Amino acid sequence: MKFIDEYQNSELAKKLAQRIAGHSVRSIRLMEFCGGHTHAIMRYGIRQLLPETIEMKSGPGCPVCVTAIGDLDKAIALAHSPKVIITTFGDMMRVPGSYSSLQQAKAEGANIRVVYSTMDALEMAKASPNKSVIFIGIGFETTAPTIAASIVKAEKERIGNFYVLSFLKLTPPVMKALLGLGEIKLDGIIGPGHVCVITGSHPYGFIPEKYGVAYVISGFEPLDILLSVDKLVQQIETGSPKVEIAYRRGVKPEGNRKALELMQQVFEIDGADWRGIGIVPQSGLKINKEYQHFDANNAFSGLLRSARNDKPAKEPKGCRCGDVVRGAATPLECKLFGKACTPEKPIGPCMVSSEGACAAYYQYGASYE
Amino acid sequence: MCLAVPVKVVSIEGDEAETEIGGVRRRVSVALTPEVKAGDYVLLHTGYAIGVVDEVEAKETLKLFEEIIKLSEVH
Amino acid sequence: MNDTILLAHGSGGKLSHDLVERKFLPLLANPLLDKLDDSAIFEANGRLAFTTDSYVVNPIFFPGGDIGRLAVCGTVNDLSMNGAKPLYLSLSVIIEEGLLMADLEHIVRSIKAAADEAQVNIITGDTKIVNRGQADKLFITTSGIGIIPAGIDISGANAKAGDRVILSGTIGDHGIAIMSQREGLRFETLLESDCAPLNKLVAQIVEACPNTHCLRDPTRGGLATTLNEFAKQSNVGIAVEEDKIPVKKEVKAACELLGLDPIYVANEGKLVAIVEPGDANKVLTQMKQNCYGRDAAIIGEVTNEHTGRVIMKTRLGPSRIIDMLSGELLPRIC
Numbered sequence: 001m002k003f004i005d006e007y008q009n010s011e012l013a014k015k016l017a018q019r020i021a022g023h024s025v026r027s028i029r030l031m032e033f034c035g036g037h038t039h040a041i042m043r044y045g046i047r048q049l050l051p052e053t054i055e056m057k058s059g060p061g062c063p064v065c066v067t068a069i070g071d072l073d074k075a076i077a078l079a080h081s082p083k084v085i086i087t088t089f090g091d092m093m094r095v096p097g098s099y100s101s102l103q104q105a106k107a108e109g110a111n112i113r114v115v116y117s118t119m120d121a122l123e124m125a126k127a128s129p130n131k132s133v134i135f136i137g138i139g140f141e142t143t144a145p146t147i148a149a150s151i152v153k154a155e156k157e158r159i160g161n162f163y164v165l166s167f168l169k170l171t172p173p174v175m176k177a178l179l180g181l182g183e184i185k186l187d188g189i190i191g192p193g194h195v196c197v198i199t200g201s202h203p204y205g206f207i208p209e210k211y212g213v214a215y216v217i218s219g220f221e222p223l224d225i226l227l228s229v230d231k232l233v234q235q236i237e238t239g240s241p242k243v244e245i246a247y248r249r250g251v252k253p254e255g256n257r258k259a260l261e262l263m264q265q266v267f268e269i270d271g272a273d274w275r276g277i278g279i280v281p282q283s284g285l286k287i288n289k290e291y292q293h294f295d296a297n298n299a300f301s302g303l304l305r306s307a308r309n310d311k312p313a314k315e316p317k318g319c320r321c322g323d324v325v326r327g328a329a330t331p332l333e334c335k336l337f338g339k340a341c342t343p344e345k346p347i348g349p350c351m352v353s354s355e356g357a358c359a360a361y362y363q364y365g366a367s368y369e
Numbered sequence: 370m371c372l373a374v375p376v377k378v379v380s381i382e383g384d385e386a387e388t389e390i391g392g393v394r395r396r397v398s399v400a401l402t403p404e405v406k407a408g409d410y411v412l413l414h415t416g417y418a419i420g421v422v423d424e425v426e427a428k429e430t431l432k433l434f435e436e437i438i439k440l441s442e443v444h
Numbered sequence: 445m446n447d448t449i450l451l452a453h454g455s456g457g458k459l460s461h462d463l464v465e466r467k468f469l470p471l472l473a474n475p476l477l478d479k480l481d482d483s484a485i486f487e488a489n490g491r492l493a494f495t496t497d498s499y500v501v502n503p504i505f506f507p508g509g510d511i512g513r514l515a516v517c518g519t520v521n522d523l524s525m526n527g528a529k530p531l532y533l534s535l536s537v538i539i540e541e542g543l544l545m546a547d548l549e550h551i552v553r554s555i556k557a558a559a560d561e562a563q564v565n566i567i568t569g570d571t572k573i574v575n576r577g578q579a580d581k582l583f584i585t586t587s588g589i590g591i592i593p594a595g596i597d598i599s600g601a602n603a604k605a606g607d608r609v610i611l612s613g614t615i616g617d618h619g620i621a622i623m624s625q626r627e628g629l630r631f632e633t634l635l636e637s638d639c640a641p642l643n644k645l646v647a648q649i650v651e652a653c654p655n656t657h658c659l660r661d662p663t664r665g666g667l668a669t670t671l672n673e674f675a676k677q678s679n680v681g682i683a684v685e686e687d688k689i690p691v692k693k694e695v696k697a698a699c700e701l702l703g704l705d706p707i708y709v710a711n712e713g714k715l716v717a718i719v720e721p722g723d724a725n726k727v728l729t730q731m732k733q734n735c736y737g738r739d740a741a742i743i744g745e746v747t748n749e750h751t752g753r754v755i756m757k758t759r760l761g762p763s764r765i766i767d768m769l770s771g772e773l774l775p776r777i778c
Contacts, residue, residue, distance in 0.1 A: 001391050001697060003375035003410060003422055006431055010761045015438050022441075035778055036371055043705075045762025063778060089415070090774030116629050116702070116775055117416025119398060142371040143777065146417040149400040194373045197412060197420040220373075222760045223434065230437075249427035250373075250412055256420050259401045343770030354703070354776050363767050371778045372703045391697025393624075394632040413701070415777050416630075 276322025508636025
């Protein structure tokens with residue numbers, strides 16, 4: 001497969017790893033912001049190729065892991081409403097809310113369908129005109145324009161029974177919040193390559209400028225990740241942190257203008273509740289006034305209010321997902337990891353999501369080394 | 370965060386395109402990449418092309434890898 | 445006859461008899477079935493293997509097969525994996541009212557074709573009709589009886605350190621073929637399910653190597669789950685290499701699109717064999733001579749280390765643990 005296979009070459013990987021080891025003198029800490037990077041790093045065993053001087057931490061870039069438990073409860077509450085079809089990405093199905101999960105709700109009779117694309121949700125809305133089709137909108141800037149496009153299309157085709165429950169979040173504000181918290185000292189960040197296809201590199205200038213942290217935007221194949229680590233090490237060793245694009249075949253500095261325009265057309269920026277971090281100002285996307293008839297928060301406000309009152313959100317006891325997504329703890333440091341919390345009976349989202357740090361550690365065995 | 374896969378654009382009809390990867394075909398939306406042409410590769414995320422793959426840059430990256438190898442062999 | 449199945453077809457009266465006599469019997473005909481007694485009577489000497497499985501696949505028609513073929517092959521294969529020669533099958537169907545008669549006929553023909561290929565007879569059966577909404581078009585349960593030849597002892601607990609792990613062909617074909625038909629996933633591929641009866645392949649393997657240690661077909665949960673089952677049952681470690689595992693390019697591509705790993709995707713016409721190192725090449729050669737084993741490959745070996753665990757050397761070089769599948773295989777976007 002073109003643009004995939006060439007970036008999985010094991011000989012090149014070895015050589016890149018040697019080069020990194022050659023440059024890396026100081027002990028440094030890098031954060032792979034994006035859950036997709038956590039997944040790829042674990043899947044290919046990349047940590048084993050890196051020298052001991054480099055410590056890797058997972059970040060909050062997993063939209064499933066950072067969806068606030070109260071927000072998930074909202075989706076589950078709507079699911080039980082008759083005449084509602086919930087459409088969601090597969091990633092969300094097994095995440096435990098305060099009292100239930102989408103998967104459990106489905107078993108109890110809720111009409112919940114896993115989709116791969118908002119296009120499928122739109123088709124379902126057209127096919128079932130007497131039902132309300134609500135799309136659970138999780139994701140970052142990679143996904144936001146696709147949801148915006150679906151809302152614009154729904155408007156154009158007058159699909160009146162399509163709604164979006166937006167939990168969309170933005171990456172620069174949460175990076176700022178994390179760096180500002182200063183819980184852990186970071187020397188460099190592996191930047192989310194596909195988010196940056198949309199946003200470009202400009203929004204991240206503050207990371208080296210204000211915090212002195214190196215920032216390299218990375219693709220997701222193993223050679224992409226190794227190349228990015230190499231560039232980060234170089235920046236850090238020479239004391240010259242900056243924003244650099246390693247994923248040049250995908251990311252332009254100005255990003256995808258059309259996608260950004262669509263996002264502006266449909267959304268407005270608002271505060272968002274990040275699990276494990278709390279409310280981060282200006283870090284979420286809310287459907288704006290012009291398209292508010294697609295906002296499930298409006299259309300179902302009564303239902304959502306009473307659900308919130310009857311069943312207030314509560315975090316599972318002992319769960320340290322919040323600490324894990326901030327990089328403040330590794331999964332192994334959570335007392336529940338591997339005992340009360342396993343992929344079969346997960347307690348927190350980090351164990352469910354295929355890119356949650358806990359799931360990655362459990363499945364790929366960080367302890368096996 | 371996200372899964373986006375490079376697929377080849379076979380044909381375009383309005384704001385949708387027929388794409389192909391490894392013998393598998395998929396209809397995708399190109400609403401976010403109006404500049405795309407048949408023969409281009411796009412990054413596919415949840416049924417939408419989010420960007421056109423820059424083949425020139427891709428070649429440059431592979432050349433960079435080759436240079437890195439050559440340098441390491443010298444040492 | 446009517447175009448669709450009605451509740452009345454299940455009531456035991458004339459319509460029921462008509463259904464069995466016109467739709468099932470003529471196609472499945474054999475002396476034991478044709479007697480139509482309450483039980484089929486036969487003699488069998490030796491160690492018997494007995495298995496049962498239900499088939500609820502959705503959609504019931506998919507590229508490369510249908511629920512009928514699956515129901516025969518699945519049970520034939522379960523018998524074969526213990527080294528048994530399959531003899532007889534029972535066939536139990538639960539039909540949702542409203543199923544098209546033409547669809548039922550098609551499925552019964554598939555059952556017949558698969559049974560013929562496997563050289564087994566269906567000797568007893570049952571048909572029930574349920575209200576709309578109480579069965580997803582059609583559910584099938586097949587039970588099977590087979591005879592294990594003397595001296596054959598194949599079990600998941602027999603793997604020993606040093607043994608070689610052989611895979612009969614490409615993985616992920618069935619699961620991806622099914623997913624390509626599912627609403628919401630929408631991709632087109634020429635890929636077909638690999639659904640096939642493996643009893644003849646097994647017979648060839650066992651003839652070449654009567655001392656075969658383990659056999660299993662990696663169905664739900666995929667290759668990774670089967671390897672883990674062996675590791676735990678035999679209390680050994682298993683080490684495989686990603687590069688050696690055959691995967692069709694369409695399966696690789698579909699897995700990329702859906703964010704899936706082929707080692708967790710279901711197969712319905714493949715097997716994993718564990719044999720002593722001295723037997724490996726002989727068994728491999730035999731497998732390749734069978735159409736269902738032509739892509740067979742040695743993918744790894746059994747060890748004394750990391751007992752109970754399966755390790756895979758990734759195509760990149762480093763190794764990682766591969767666990768059983770947890771939960772459902774769901775496509776991901778992240």
